[in-house]
Amino acid sequence: MGRDQAALEDVLRHLRPARARIDLDRLASNYGALQRLVPVPVMPVVKADAYGHGALPVARRLLAAGAPLLAVAYVEEAVALREEGISVPIVVLAAYGPGQERVLRQHDLTPVVSTPRTLEGVLTPSREGKRPLKVHLKIDTGMSRLGFDRDAFLAAAQRLVQASGVELEGVMTHLASADEDRDVTGRQLDRFDDAVAALATRGIRPRYVHACNSAGLAQRRETHTLVRPGLLVYGIRPRPLSPEVDVRPVMTVSADIALIKTIPEGTPVSYGGRWVAPRPSRIGTVPMGYADGVPRTEAMRDQGALVVRGRRVPVRGTVCMDLTMVDLTERPEVAEGDEAVLVGDDPDAWQVADWAGTNAWEVVTRIGPRVPRVYVEEGRVTGVQSPFVRA
Numbered sequence: 001m002g003r004d005q006a007a008l009e010d011v012l013r014h015l016r017p018a019r020a021r022i023d024l025d026r027l028a029s030n031y032g033a034l035q036r037l038v039p040v041p042v043m044p045v046v047k048a049d050a051y052g053h054g055a056l057p058v059a060r061r062l063l064a065a066g067a068p069l070l071a072v073a074y075v076e077e078a079v080a081l082r083e084e085g086i087s088v089p090i091v092v093l094a095a096y097g098p099g100q101e102r103v104l105r106q107h108d109l110t111p112v113v114s115t116p117r118t119l120e121g122v123l124t125p126s127r128e129g130k131r132p133l134k135v136h137l138k139i140d141t142g143m144s145r146l147g148f149d150r151d152a153f154l155a156a157a158q159r160l161v162q163a164s165g166v167e168l169e170g171v172m173t174h175l176a177s178a179d180e181d182r183d184v185t186g187r188q189l190d191r192f193d194d195a196v197a198a199l200a201t202r203g204i205r206p207r208y209v210h211a212c213n214s215a216g217l218a219q220r221r222e223t224h225t226l227v228r229p230g231l232l233v234y235g236i237r238p239r240p241l242s243p244e245v246d247v248r249p250v251m252t253v254s255a256d257i258a259l260i261k262t263i264p265e266g267t268p269v270s271y272g273g274r275w276v277a278p279r280p281s282r283i284g285t286v287p288m289g290y291a292d293g294v295p296r297t298e299a300m301r302d303q304g305a306l307v308v309r310g311r312r313v314p315v316r317g318t319v320c321m322d323l324t325m326v327d328l329t330e331r332p333e334v335a336e337g338d339e340a341v342l343v344g345d346d347p348d349a350w351q352v353a354d355w356a357g358t359n360a361w362e363v364v365t366r367i368g369p370r371v372p373r374v375y376v377e378e379g380r381v382t383g384v385q386s387p388f389v390r391a
């Protein structure tokens with residue numbers, strides 16, 4: 001970041017012509033839309049390298065847009081942000097290992113305590129860290145994943161508020177079907193509200209009460225004092241249930257067509273020759289394959305498409321590790337060097353997810369590290385991230 005345009009373009013010349021363009025202005029505008037949607041702080045989730053968008057530049061832009069705290073899944077993700085100078089509170093959502101309390105205290109991180117072993121860990125007196133370790137305690141209200149059952153949750157909260165060296169800053173739960181089923185979600189939120197009320201009768205009122213991921217924002221309760229969306233921050237709406245909020249995709253993944261060749265009728269294309277030209281065809285080869293996140297599924301081969309000059313062109317033959325072929329027979333105006341889009345506004349992440357047999361979350365998190373992340377602000381390249389170059 002902070003390098004001039006010419007230097008960044010020189011960096012890009014070291015890489016093949018493919019990129020995940022990350023529109024940081026859209027990111028900031030999505031965050032603003034979410035913050036206007038709810039009257040409580042929005043804690044954006046930047047786990048899994050900010051859903052494939054690049055954790056550090058994304059975190060920095062979200063902080064500039066007003067995010068008061070961040071969430072990641074794992075300790076190492078939080079430590080990496082700390083080492084880059086990110087000083088806001090960072091909540092570690094997923095399970096960490098017993099014995100990692102020292103690292104959490106050293107880096108002033110906020111773990112979610114969701115297992116008996118990590119509960120004992122944070123209750124163990126420690127000389128590490130200047131301040132008490134802030135923790136959020138998780139109740140399992142229907143996900144059957146991490147978190148304590150109601151009685152164990154109440155008992156754990158009691159122990160945490162009585163212990164020294166640790167502070168119960170938050171309580172939370174996670175919704176299993178917020179994007180699919182309003183009734184199931186309503187029942188989970190009832191159980192959560194009930195447990196939060198039970199804590200209050202014991203005089204325990206943590207600062208942060210949170211349950212809502214992106215889809216859950218549609219059913220947020222008055223009891224909540226924090227929300228934690230991921231997908232919507234990146235401009236992708238959960239499906240079929242989503243809150244009404246105006247967000248746009250932040251990431252556009254594309255590569256420039258390397259070669260266009262005309263093949264006679266009857267010519268097989270790609271490994272296994274699973275597509276055979278039914279007529280003389282113009283085939284374009286795109287320098288991006290399954291190692292980069294192009295799904296290697298039958299549906300991608302048979303129905304998938306990339307977008308070139310604003311229109312879809314069908315994928316032909318099996319997607320390879322490094323390359324994907326497309327049919328340009330009906331697009332004589334398309335030339336070598338034209339950009340072919342895998343995912344962005346069109347096809348969007350849900351369209352690609354349908355071809356891949358998965359969801360939009362997996363589509364964006366699977367864009368491989370070999371694809372450089374190119375950061376754009378006000379139409380200008382302001383940063384490049386790739387394991388192959390220092391920029």
Ligand SMILES: *Cc1c(COP(=O)(O)O)cnc(C)c1O
Pocket residue numbers: 045047093174212213214215228229230231232
């Ligand atoms: C990933 C995650 C989120 C964000 O989920 P989205 O559906 O992407 O909004 C929220 N809470 C927890 C516990 C998570 O693991």
